[in-house]
Amino acid sequence: MRPRLGKFLILLMLLPGAAPGAVAQDHPLGEPSPEQSSPQPGDVTGLWRGSYVCLQGETGVELAFTEAGHPGYLRGTFKFFNLPGQSNVRPGEYSVTGLYDESERSLHVEPTAWIVRPPGYTMVGFSAQLDASARTLAGRIDDKNCSTISVERAAAE
DSSP: OOOOBOOOOOOOOOOTTOOOOOOOOSOSBOOOOTTSOOOOGGGTOEEEEEEEEETTEEEEEEEEEEEOSSTTEEEEEEEEEOOTTOOOOOOEEEEEEEEEETTTTEEEEEEEEEEEOOTTOOOOOEEEEEOTTSSEEEEEESSTTOOEEEEEEOOOO
16 A cells, blocks of 8 residues: 655746746655565665656756655655756755655655745655666656656666
């Protein structure tokens, strides 16, 4: 049984010349119930790099996840920036919470709070699948004006 996610609100702000980004009000993930399975968040903890697509165009993203104390629950950061050769994005960063379902190899991430907020941006969440090699997460941004996200596990530095 998948845990019930609490209510959250994602707002898209479109200001002239601004790009999307989302605002979450409630903590998105409730406490796990005893009958829930024990997913292994270690499958997705660590640093991930790649890109996602929203109205501003393809955008660089760096995700960092750590375990959050309950099986399957994660916390982390969502950092966005220009890809090489592009200047379509104002860089920013926000904290996130996530839920990893090991049996489905799925990850659902919701925004929680801004760390660095560029003007005109809102936070967005996403859902993704972990590939069989546990090296790639690919999915969709949870906003009607966005589409895909794809990140690869970063090599240890």
